[in-house]
Amino acid sequence: MKKYSLGLDYGTLSARAVLVEVKDGHEAASAVYEYPHGIMDRSLPNGHPIPPLWALQHPEDYLSAIEIIIPRVLEEAGVTAEQIIGIGVDFTACTVMPVKKDGTPLCFVEGYAENPHAYVKLWKHHAAQKYADRINETASRLKERFLELYGGKTSSEWLYAKLLQIFEEDRSLFEKTDYFVEAGDWLIWQLTGTPSRSTCFAGYKALWNDEDGDISVKFLESLSEGFGAAQSKSCSFPIISTGCRAGELNGEFAKRLGLMSGTPVAAAVIDAHACVPAAGVVSPNQMLIIMGTSACHMLLSESGKSVPGICGVVKDGILPGFYGYEAGQSCMGDHFSWYIKNCLPVSYAEMARERGIDLYSLLREKADKLCPGQSGLVALDWFNGNRSVLVNSQLSGLILGMTISTLPEEIYRALVEATAFGTRKIIETFESNGIKITEIYTSGGIPKKDSFIMQIFADILNRPVKVSSSQNGSALGAAIMGTLAAGKENGGYSDVYSAVVAMGSKVEKTYLPDPQNVSIYERLYQEYCILHDYFGKGGNDVMARLAEIKQ
């Protein structure tokens, strides 16, 4: 009888379940559920308005998802509950919600449905920048040790910036909240009946580290009197390491979902992090870049060092046995989509229609014919701010070098090049801080679909760029975590290396740098760096000032 692991992948707009064979990682079935409420950034379900820069979700969507996608994959694969040896979950983060003692989301409680603060704050909720600034300034002034682990700056997307926002903007709700829980940990709580915290969320989003533990009440109090209470409200549950068992599926859920009560459930991990084992990355100094609407850069290393501007380094945070580093670019596919939707002329749409191809294929074809440097353009890829290595959400996009002969495909290519320059900046920052990178792996929508973009990345990074064959990377990674939670005794694996070698994806394509392009991109990258430092490191804070005027 074949053994399976169930991977649950909670993304930004939908949840996916995959059923994966434990022996070889083969995907037997997959099902997706789009969240009915999606991202709530304009109004609550009852029409109550949401302020600008907010991004909320509805926890109801998370529960509805499993009720639909789990029975569907079981049915599709013709697999029985007994064949499932473990369950793993990955989730976006920091995606945090206020709950009552029993885990009930505050937005389900009477009287709270109209309060935006009662809902889930999605990772891309960007209204807490000023609170992140306060955390960074205070930590820097007090020489807090934790700051080094996050490259010198914490993000407005992370836990304490979001909690400080609630504390300052709705004290009563803050006080009524028993716990603030990562949505991933909350789902595990629902499935197992036992609350816990995954090292992955705690380490990368909640300033926890294995040596010092949680952030001190004293530091939180120095941010605002009374805010020390945030510690017990968010750090009371036991920490469970990545790849370990958080508990077993409780009877009630097992029944509703058609699974076996007692099935081992792994600690949840961040969605991007789950892609690492899925992509077959399991050795030190391999970087995995997940390229989608935004980009995440995951790196395993044997040493833990402070690297300025990275998102974080957490021991055992990505895979057990390694220091896991994370960096990121807030904008990748996102600004390509923005450009295609907002800036392509009617004449191109007509050309595409005449040729019977889509607008994007036409654009890619035209952009692919250009040579590096031919457009005279250079851009900064900060359309969603800059996560690494500047950690500043107030930075914005720039395009330079336009003339009245500039063509749409030239601008598009410049935007693609800018994201590759941004990735190179991250890689160089790691290396200049003593963390070597010997191999580049990629996964996500862009590497699978877009050879035009991938060749530019190989040329600009001046390294071979490998594309992982995994289709549903995060979900496969979650399923691998499920086999570790089960352990060898239950038909799973006892160590991550064996699990990844057996179940991880293979490299399906490698892009090699073209030496001729490399040398021109070398010059353009120097220009990018000058602009990067001028606008990003205090030479001219125009972007922040414009953002302020805009508000």
Added chain:
Amino acid sequence: MKKYSLGLDYGTLSARAVLVEVKDGHEAASAVYEYPHGIMDRSLPNGHPIPPLWALQHPEDYLSAIEIIIPRVLEEAGVTAEQIIGIGVDFTACTVMPVKKDGTPLCFVEGYAENPHAYVKLWKHHAAQKYADRINETASRLKERFLELYGGKTSSEWLYAKLLQIFEEDRSLFEKTDYFVEAGDWLIWQLTGTPSRSTCFAGYKALWNDEDGDISVKFLESLSEGFGAAQSKSCSFPIISTGCRAGELNGEFAKRLGLMSGTPVAAAVIDAHACVPAAGVVSPNQMLIIMGTSACHMLLSESGKSVPGICGVVKDGILPGFYGYEAGQSCMGDHFSWYIKNCLPVSYAEMARERGIDLYSLLREKADKLCPGQSGLVALDWFNGNRSVLVNSQLSGLILGMTISTLPEEIYRALVEATAFGTRKIIETFESNGIKITEIYTSGGIPKKDSFIMQIFADILNRPVKVSSSQNGSALGAAIMGTLAAGKENGGYSDVYSAVVAMGSKVEKTYLPDPQNVSIYERLYQEYCILHDYFGKGGNDVMARLAEIKQ
């Protein structure tokens, strides 16, 4: 019997004739002729390719034009040849051609039809930048006095940069050329049979000034051995002041055109300059901004001073009795058109179609609803380089502040604002160099048609902006020059003041600054200035380096 003056306006793409009543400036008839060869920038008429950045014209078009448009206006107005007391001409400049001793354009001579250098180099021929650089460097090193009159830099569009290009790139053609003549002067030569040079072309484009006369052979030799010959090839004809008679219509032309032999013909003027009297501007410290594809800023003053980055100051150069200052922005309507053609999405085209309005009206309507600063964007208006006050054709456009929420109308508005900031920079440069500006007049296509743009100009300049009612500004100005060439004794005018008061246009609308917008634009202008100086004054020469890589 009513008296008329004939104004001939030779623009970039077409020539226009107007017949104007001498008494009150009333336009009795108007006719246009589009040049069949237009701007030749890709290939010669026989298919011979033209290198990039070149812009040529065919002198045949200039002659064909008068044969058609002059008889047409006479007929349309029902005016006899006897009623026409004078003829005035305005022309683009520096628009220069090589000719033989008798005035025959070299491109008409056998063996030269395939040589691009044998044709007219249009004002916007931009392939001579490196020769302009050499002129500027050499003049600066030798401390040549003339440099001060042009704000410290001469342009690649001007005479000697274009001639040095011919000298260096086709020595044989340079030597075969008897004279290099401004197209405007050449037309007067054709009409009157006598070659001459107008102070307007000589002063603004050929480094002539009333104190020192023409540029020295010694200086030209210091640019390249043998180039001293350019002086006699371009400076041999007598100088005629703006508003003076260059000669009388010769018999042959009079016959062909149905005019009287001996009709007084005024010295030609630059097209933009002709707009000054046409707009009713005839007092010191009034600035006229002509806003079309590009923008020209004309200013009359009682004192001649060196103003960095202006195009030139010429005594009697615009109107007799004043120092005439000229400054310019290479890109205005040009980059709005670029944006509308290349960057507006299909969804907007559909919206416009549904509402039955054109795309431009829709865009303007949307952009008009935005508040200053709301977009978080700031742009540099250098899509065609920067004429004033940086005088650098290698500068290029910049847009800063984009996020993935940025809308097309926000970018459009930022481009409009950038041109107004550029104008303000010019005004402030005049004033900080002791040349006061008390009134702003505008003429050209944009002021007549676009209240959205004009209100932004008033808000950003923080001054009332007057719109002249003149429809065919340059042509009316040329006709005014015709009445001065005729003089009072022939039914015209003896002084420019009387002529302009009688015939010049009136102010049809005044835009007043909105105090609320003014204060926000004050802050945005500060940002523009920082970027202007950083990218334009050596802080970061990225634009020049990108232009070099592009080549």
